[in-house]
Each structure stands twice: as structure tokens, then as C-alpha cells.
Amino acid sequence: MTKRRLDDSSFANVLRQKIKEDPIQKQQAAQNTFALLMKAQQPRTHRVIAEP
8 A cells, every 4th residue: 555645635635624604705695696586587578679
């Protein structure tokens, strides 16, 4: 059995770390999602293009 190289183990440790959540970014994402859902519920109006 061979030993892992140091760079492999440190890379694995980076992958194991939990990403810290930014509350401001989380709030902005929630607002964007809510706005998208509200927009999807509105009736669509089709524009009629008058041809000359």
C-alpha cells in the first residue's frame, strides 16, 4: 500500500469542508425565487404585431 501524497490529502480535506452560508446571499436567492414564482403565475399577454 502506498502513502497518499500530501497534496491529495489536503485536497480531500478541502472537499470535506462545509461551505459557510452567507445569510444575505441566501435571502437574495429566496427573493429571486419568489419573484420568479410570482411572475410564472401571472397571465401572459401576447403582443400582436401589426403588419403594414
